[in-house]
Amino acid sequence: MDTGTHIVMGIALGGLAMIDPVVATHPVTATAVVAGAIVGSLAPDVDTVLKLRNNAVYIRHHRGITHSIPAVLLWPIAITGVIHFIVPEANLLHLWLWTFLAVFLHVFVDIFNSYGTQALRPFSSKWVALGVINTFDPIIFLLHVVALMFWAFGANPVFTILLLYGIVFLYYLLRFSVQHAVKHAVRNTLPSAEEIIIAPTIRFFQWRIAAISKTHHYVGRAYGRSINIYDKFDRKPIPDSPLVKAALQDKNLQAFISFSPIYRWEIAQHEHIHEVRLIDLRYRSNDYYPFVAVVHLNEDLEILNSYTGWIFSEDKLRKKLDFMSN
Template identity: 25%
Template sequence: MDNITHTLTAAALSQAGLNRKTRYATLALLIGSNLPDIDIVARLGGSAAYLNYHRGITHSILGVVTLGALLAATIYYLGRKASPPNKRSVPPLDGPWLLAICLISTAGHVLMDFTNAYGVRPFMPFSGRWYAWDIMFIFDPLLLAMLIVGLGLPAIFRLVSEEVGAQKTGFRRGAAFSLAGLVLLWGVRDFAHRRVLGMLDSHTYAEENPQRLGAFPSPANPFTWTGVVETASAYHLLPVSALDNDVDADRALVFHKAEDSPALDAAMKARTAVIFAGFARFLWRQAEETEDGFEVTLRDLRFYSPDEQRSGFTARIQLDKSLRVRSESFHFMGAPAR
């Protein structure tokens, strides 16, 4: 998920009651909810390096525990040296609760990232296998709106109460609303996801049976999905509504699989191609001969939009006529598919 959503979810957890458990609970939640994304430093090595390391060790079980413990130790150490709070309502610094809250924040970050199609690698460094729930878009406006409403309205009511001299309202109910909405949205999207997968699996595609299936969400509508079906000879992409009774397989956009060739074999040995192939779930390969040699294009069809005709997550390998790599690149937002 995006970092704004991570941050607002942490604020909701704090206001729901965790801020009453120990001093610095809110600070720990806000930092811990974004701490696993410290792997952003991999961007300094380029897009391919970032793809290779992002959501790796820092998003694993080992990473969650390590980062949470380090955060708790740091805040506890600095908190012990800080002056005591001025307000009596502030709870005392509690080491065990602080550790628990830091672990909740880092684990919550990974759980939210697990819900989208990008996925996480929870068993790093022992296994690099990706896991993804595939129910949430990486930026979900509906979830963000619920968090803003749940946290924002109580703040407005509190300002009004102060102005009219009434008793100040709290944030707890609004935070509970936001967190309940999050869980409800997950449930609705999971139901829709399972329904879409069932409809996709009930068809043949160009007289071939499905070998693998995927259903990937749209940014706003929890009932609108993009289906990806792999058969023996091609990938089929089609829009699917969970509110419909069936899918129209004839509307599928077909990506025929390329036959193995020396150019493809040579390109797949390039560093960028190796990284991308380890990440891509529905890898579609193209090889085109050019004046200088060959251009090999790799796409992960999870991130292809049939409506926008754009192909996110695209790698390109340029080969000379002797099949040596001339250049290699990877882009999260690919150019329009050709």
Template identity: 25%
Template sequence: MDPVTHLAVGALGGQALRKPLRRDKHVLVFCLLAAWLPDIDNFIGILGPEFYLIHHRGLTHSFLGAILLAALFVWIFRWFVPSFSFIRGFVLVYLLIALHIFLDLITSYGTQIFFPFTNARYAVTSVFIIDPIYTLVMLFCMYRSAKYLKTRKTLALLGLAWVFIYPAFNLGVRYGLEYYLEQRFVREGVAFNAFDVSTDVLSPFFWKVIVDQGDAYQLGGVNVFKLRQPLTFTRYEKADNNLFREFGQISSLFATYHWFFDFPIMRTEQIEKETLITFGDLRFATAAPFLQHQRNNDQLPFTLTMVLDEQQKPVRYQYQRRGREQVVLLIE
């Protein structure tokens, strides 16, 4: 989830705890920092893309890691506010970190909540990574709770309740769509091994549908207000697992990508004398009509490209994270 939403939850937590006519601002600062704290692992990106993919949303986003993180944070915070209770502070930080983990768990990116026992990523996809409806309601409750001191706690608690109500509603919509689409695919003779309904830019009104057809994926979108409209799909070639294994022997980054991706796709293109094989994940694609230009896998947030020479020998590979400079690595 985006940083603004995490901070909004922290502010709501601080407003719920502060007493109406007191100026204990350190509680609000404490809650804001605690709510953002697990994302401190973003700084590991300086150690390279592979380290980032493996460890972001890892230890600091796990239930066990949260114990260590909460204890360390309260210990440091007490340097500045010695009167702050360690036990109460620890419980509060752990709860706010748990809320942070929850907010990341409801997105499609996945979170290693049981690390270090397993590095499996879990997701209960119900909210898009940036959801204006979700965040604006929280910000509204936060603003009103700051403005009206006598009802501060009630308004803040309503905002915290919204943290759970909205994803639960979206999850119900998602499950309803899955049932509807399964019936419709059977009725219309759409071939599929499996399919997945996931959040998109306009969820809960617009949802992404990924249909597994064996050797390919089909990506489409469904509008909950226009369910009778014909479904249109874009075909993507599935990534070749053998290529992942072959390239993984050259660089472990390809093996990491294979672990990280849920719906791996690939595109092969010829540029002059070189062959480029680009891998991406439809988990990060969009089917929103006004974002059609992002349907190519070179527009996805995380892509990895192997470049082959005329003899089909790997000569370099390129990692691209959207919004960042492309990383090019030569093969010796």
């Protein structure tokens, strides 16, 4: 989920903590628990700072080790230790329990996005992504904001947050039901599809669609149960050539491949420069595919520059590549 949603989830969890008699009857502990719940709801996303290094590192590691099983166990210990050092009067055990729940809830809700997490590490490096909730879901966010407003105006926090969680739970079930209906409609539209990827959008009834058959890639969008296929590409294996082998040594292409489950490739030559481009098919927007990886090589197959990330025009991509080469 996005940062704003994680923040309101942390505050809401702090309200639910009033169900704990130790927290409810000890104001210092209550304050510490609310702080722990908010920080715990944000801590796993500390790896966002990897963007400052480069996109390749960010793509390979975001929601990776910081969302793993060891991290879920270690984050609460670290956060609790810092808060208890600042507020030693707070009950240590109950502070840890609610902070742990905040960290766990963060990782758990991220699983429902299409991006997913490596929540099963170190047992598996597989990305767990159920793809039913958009990274920012306005309904979930607004439900939390409304509940927090009721709490701020004097409503019982325990009852309010329990009611909130009940509504959110039903909303998740509804999203799964809609996703299932969309997938069924896609199978009827594309009976030859061997794999179907359905990703949510910020709009409730709209879903991105990418599908793979033995011979083609399909890209479209669902509006309710109405399926529109916009693009159809021949499915061809990437050439096993010296040029491609050299390009695949690039860190940006490697990061892209580790992240993207469905992409197509293009190879072009501009004067004395070879270009290898990989294009993720899941994020079509306004007739353009903005998530790409591009590498330029000279005639000796030496890498000149490369880039991976979100680009919404060819001019911006060229500027990025020119910047990388300087």
